[in-house]
Amino acid sequence: MPLAAILGLNNPRWLLILMHRRIAPLHPGGPSDRRRLMLFSTAILCAVSLAATVMSAFHFRAASNWRIATAAESSIAAVGRSFDDSGDAWRRSMLAAVGETLVLVIAGGALLVRVCNPFIRRLEESDARLRAIVSTAGDGIITLDERGTINSFNQAAERMFCRRESDMLGRNLGELILLSSGLSFTRELAACRGNDCHASQKALGRVGDTLLPVELSLSRVSSGEPALFTVIVRDTTERETTQQRLRLQMLKLEEVKERLEAKAAELAKTNRDLDDFTYIASHDLKEPLRGISAYCQILLEDYAEKLDADGLRRLQALVGLCQRLGRLIDDVLTYSQIGRREPEALDADLGEVVADVLATLGPAIDERRARVRVKGRLFRLSADRVWVGEVFRNLIANALKFNDSARPRVEIGSPDGETIYVRDNGIGIAPCHHEAIFAMFRRLHGRGKYEGTGAGLSFVRKIVEAHGGRVWVKSRPGHGSTFYFTLSPGSKSASEEPAPRAVG
Amino acid sequence: MPPKNLPLVLLVEDSPDDVDFARRALATSGLPLRLVVAERGEDALALLRAPGENAAGAAVRPALVLLDLNTPGTSGRELVALVKSDPELRAIPVVVLSTSAHRSDIEHCYRSGANSYHTKPDDFGRYQEMLRQIVAYWLDAVVLPASTMVEAGAGLA
Numbered sequence: 051m052p053l054a055a056i057l058g059l060n061n062p063r064w065l066l067i068l069m070h071r072r073i074a075p076l077h078p079g080g081p082s083d084r085r086r087l088m089l090f091s092t093a094i095l096c097a098v099s100l101a102a103t104v105m106s107a108f109h110f111r112a113a114s115n116w117r118i119a120t121a122a123e124s125s126i127a128a129v130g131r132s133f134d135d136s137g138d139a140w141r142r143s144m145l146a147a148v149g150e151t152l153v154l155v156i157a158g159g160a161l162l163v164r165v166c167n168p169f170i171r172r173l174e175e176s177d178a179r180l181r182a183i184v185s186t187a188g189d190g191i192i193t194l195d196e197r198g199t200i201n202s203f204n205q206a207a208e209r210m211f212c213r214r215e216s217d218m219l220g221r222n223l224g225e226l227i228l229l230s231s232g233l234s235f236t237r238e239l240a241a242c243r244g245n246d247c248h249a250s251q252k253a254l255g256r257v258g259d260t261l262l263p264v265e266l267s268l269s270r271v272s273s274g275e276p277a278l279f280t281v282i283v284r285d286t287t288e289r290e291t292t293q294q295r296l297r298l299q300m301l302k303l304e305e306v307k308e309r310l311e312a313k314a315a316e317l318a319k320t321n322r323d324l325d326d327f328t329y330i331a332s333h334d335l336k337e338p339l340r341g342i343s344a345y346c347q348i349l350l351e352d353y354a355e356k357l358d359a360d361g362l363r364r365l366q367a368l369v370g371l372c373q374r375l376g377r378l379i380d381d382v383l384t385y386s387q388i389g390r391r392e393p394e395a396l397d398a399d400l401g402e403v404v405a406d407v408l409a410t411l412g413p414a415i416d417e418r419r420a421r422v423r424v425k426g427r428l429f430r431l432s433a434d435r436v437w438v439g440e441v442f443r444n445l446i447a448n449a450l451k452f453n454d455s456a457r458p459r460v461e462i463g464s465p466d467g468e469t470i471y472v473r474d475n476g477i478g479i480a481p482c483h484h485e486a487i488f489a490m491f492r493r494l495h496g497r498g499k500y501e502g503t504g505a506g507l508s509f510v511r512k513i514v515e516a517h518g519g520r521v522w523v524k525s526r527p528g529h530g531s532t533f534y535f536t537l538s539p540g541s542k543s544a545s546e547e548p549a550p551r552a553v554g
Numbered sequence: 555m556p557p558k559n560l561p562l563v564l565l566v567e568d569s570p571d572d573v574d575f576a577r578r579a580l581a582t583s584g585l586p587l588r589l590v591v592a593e594r595g596e597d598a599l600a601l602l603r604a605p606g607e608n609a610a611g612a613a614v615r616p617a618l619v620l621l622d623l624n625t626p627g628t629s630g631r632e633l634v635a636l637v638k639s640d641p642e643l644r645a646i647p648v649v650v651l652s653t654s655a656h657r658s659d660i661e662h663c664y665r666s667g668a669n670s671y672h673t674k675p676d677d678f679g680r681y682q683e684m685l686r687q688i689v690a691y692w693l694d695a696v697v698l699p700a701s702t703m704v705e706a707g708a709g710l711a
Contacts, residue, residue, distance in 0.1 A: 333654075340676055341571040348575075
């Protein structure tokens, strides 16, 4: 308490002595004069004590407080003692009582101030905080009485409606806002009982001559009388524009989607038409080819002795070419047939399908002294049995055909119940050909080395894709090949496939 | 003059090449028969409904009809149905030859009453062999109703 110490308030007794010494000699007189002087100095002392107490209260020092209070008391007692010569005992005791009361009042007041101070300070802080929030809020915050008269109007509301708070106080909010419900504000407020009467309702705000789309949240703040309401106003212009833009975008997207779907349907139809055409064309091509082939046979059988060796050889070559053309046409027929109908979706056990295929490939497997095994159990699915059989037949036949090993090995499995693999220890395929091998009639080797038209893998891909699946290969020359395929859409991507292993 | 008392085989086929091949196949088979060719379905029907007579005046109907499915006019499909729904003709065996292995074609022919359905092999040798087997079966292995058979020498005065 440095200030009080400087003023000497710690020890009011010397102040009193000072006053006695200075004042008493100046006014020599009777006892009444002295009494007046005593009362005067007591009043000064009390005022000083009170000031000291208030100051100490604000400095929160209970100990020094108490010291001042007791010092004041003893000073008053000293003043009382100065009456001794008058022998006025009752006056002396009364003065003491006044002194005691004064001390108690001063101490109690100081204590009250001290106890309430933090609460007052906190209240002031929270009030300031609230004011800051309300004034800096992005939303308009308006308080109303029950008739809709405006009590306060924050800065955001001022900006939103281009009005000053001072102009709006005492006016009705109905002048500014039109409720979309068409009800007047008074009725709306009368209906408002709970904390949040309307989670949000759309309304229009009047800004000059234009109307602003806004959203209102109305709540009753005090339940007593008079009622107080707050209205939070949000400018929804930007949101509405964004929503409108979004709606437009959605419409455009919908249009694009429809166009794409129409295009896809058109493409599917074109593809089917193309397959139909290919089917009919190749079917019709076969007819004359059969004739050519038959005449060649007749010539070979009936006119052999009339031809020389060259003639016979060339006629033989003609028969061979006819056969090859026949196989090509057959493949085109098969390829177009896959596209001409939707695959049947019947319950198929892939284990059974593979067993059937292996039975038909039996002679080829025996001839190559090959070992074909199914690792683990294959799964069941809804698919076209015949076509899926074709996939396995082509892949297994290829695994046996493109295989220079003395003991070809083929392994079929599906570790994840979704992706199926056919793995061999054959000649392998260079990565640059991994995509090309699935093209129609694509061959990587001379006709003399490996037989076939090069259509098998294109059937595989067309069938797999007709089921919504994919087919791909992992292979390196000299390290065998592993063909993977799925038979349903949404299957795993190539990056998640099971790691390939060479078959020993 | 060819002998008239051999069993008649009616070939319904519009392609002269195929007629040639069939003739050759049957000629080299050594089976005794007489081949009659109708190019269109209507011709075949007319021939079946107005049969020729043998020397004794008895109606002579084909013992076997070899039918190419893709004939012009009255199609092969219709012809099978017409023959098999005619009480006078339905006893005559009708064998369908086709390049189509289409399920609906096969189904339709059997439902209409065709006696058998064969797809023509692309290989000429196999085609000839198939024709020989069919004809041998129906004319030799099978006993047919008298109305369709003309015994060699029978009915000759």
